[in-house]
Amino acid sequence: MTAAGAEITRFRELLGRLFGWTFTDRDAGQLAPLLDERARARRMGRGDYLNRLAARPWADELTELVERLSITETYFFRHGEQFQALREEALPDRIAARAGQRALRLLSVGCSSGEEAYSLAITARTAAPGGDWLPSVIGVDVNPVMLELAAANRYSAWSLRETPDDVRARWFHQDGAGYRVAGEAARITQFRRYNVADPDEELWRPGQYDVIFCRNLLMYLAPEVAAALIDRMSAALAPGGYLFLGHTDSLGSGPDGLELRHTHNAFYYRRPAGAPAGAPPAQRPATARREPAPAPDQTYHRAVFLLGEERFNDALALLDQRPPEPERPRDRLLRGVLLALSGRLDEALHTARRLTEDDSLNADARQLHGLCLEGSGEVEKALRQYRLAAYLDPVFALPRLRLGQLARSRGDERIAAGELERARALLAGEDDLRILLFGGGFGRMALAVLCRAELDACGVPR
Known part of the structure; x- marks a missing residue:
């Protein structure tokens, strides 16, 4: 590694330690000029700047780095299906549970310029059954510039592009060329600066929140920081409280201490109502892992072997010879894959739909459904199935590969990479x-080479 490369690596490690963020090879193009810029601004060489950054607190410099590196794009009621689930499922449940206190507490983690926090406030205030209820929302973010914008409460029409007309009329008023959140929705919303890499006893008091939104943040955090944040959020939820994550973040289908819910075309999590307030969940790894499948019987094992030999019709004939009995999900999945590989897409699609209807949380069934839809030319529907497969099982590599390939085919190299x-x-x-079922005939090594080639085509450095 060159001296310049070693400095970028050290810079990346320091940023991870200070903010909990994780960076990959494709971030080198952003980090190198930033390191040069900040070293020049401090009238230091790269090495001296890194030594100073590592030595002791440097508040004003950390603020500069946060402002340069934060991802801040957002808008009101982003991902409306989650707000629909909040409005029609989560809040009615929490209102019933809080009838004695007549208070609701909501938290927006990584609130950026405030649109999400205000959206929570509007939704909570609308859902509350009477004026004597006291909803409150806290928005936290590490970027002080974004927090100043949030507190200023002035937004462009573009920030309201997904806001329903009736909501805009009731909860916003025009201020020159922009808009402000009006009335009680603004009064019940507060903002404060917080670095997710740090503990904070007041913010994370056990059992205090009815709803937490933390969307599209975990993927940017180092695994140990993400795991610690998940544990803090889980413990800070009231029994029966709800956690909403982004489409890029997932705890899998069976996280410790939380239940996966799926309504309104949205996935989210609920802390079981019987859980004692503030009890931390069992220790979890940074990413969810699947339980091993049960040992296959001889017919299944033989059919899998024939799949590996690309003798698809022989494998289907073998499965057809089984004694008549209810088909197990793994047998149906194998049959669906074999049907797809044999070119019998209509039958494969029917099988995939039956699998997802029987178990909507089956990531393998979602992947098969996506492959069948893509083969039938329904690419947008296939994308949704791949996203669901990746969400339901965060360690499932193959839907990520297809999502990346399809993004690159559309010219969206940032998403693809x-x-x-x-x-x-x-x-x-x-x-x-x-890999055998969904790898398209490629082995692990060939898939890795394919992935590297696709990354190279996106302009990602080796």
Whole structure:
């Protein structure tokens, strides 16, 4: 490694320690000029600047780095299906549970310029059954510039692009060329600066929040920081409280201490109502892991072997010879894959739909459904199934690979590179059977080479 490369690596490690953020090879193009800029601004060489950054607190410099590196794009009621689930499922449940206190507490983690926090306030105030209820919202973020914008409460029409007309009329008033959040929704919303890499006893008091939104943040954090944040949020939820994560973040289908919910085309989590307030969940790894499948019987084992030999019709004939009995999900999944590989897409699609109807949380069934839809030319519907597969099982590499390839085919190299890098990182631990079922005839090594080639096409440095 060159001296310049070693300095970038050290800079990346320091940022991870200070903010809990994680960076990949594709971030080097951003970090190198930033390191040069900040070293020049402090009239230091790169090495001296890094030594100073590592030595002792440097508050004003950390603020500069946060402002340069934060991802701040957001708007009101972003991902409306989650707000629909909040409005029609989570809040009615919490209002019933809080009838004695007549108070609701909501938290927006990584609130950026405030649109999400105000959206929570509007939704909570609208859902509250009477004026004597006291909803409150706290928005936290590490970027002081964004927090100043949030407190200023002045937004462009573009920030309201997903806001329903009736909500805009009731909860916003025009201020020159922009808009402000009006009335009680603004009064019940507060903002404060917080670095998710740090503990904070007041913010994370056990059992205090009815709803926490933390969307599209975990993917930017180092695994140990993300795991600690998940534990803090889980413990800070009231029994029966709800956690909403972003589409890029997932705890899998069976996280410790939380229940996965799926309504309104949205996935989110609920802390069981019987859990004691503030009890931390059992220790979890940074990413969810699947339980091993039960040992296959001889017919299933033989059919899998024939799949590996690309004798798809022989494998289907073998499955058809089984004694008549209810087909198990793994047998149906194998049959669906074999049907798809044999070119019998209509039958494969029917099988995939039956699997997802029987178990909407089955990531393998979602992947098969996506492959069948893509083969039938329904790419947008296939994308949704791949996203669900990746969400339901965060260590499933193959939907990430397809998401990356399809993003690149659409010319969206930023999304493609992110998905492909995650796929590449996960491929080493991918389940052998999954590679056989969904790898398109490629082995683990060939898939890794394919992933690297796709990344190179996106302009990602080696």
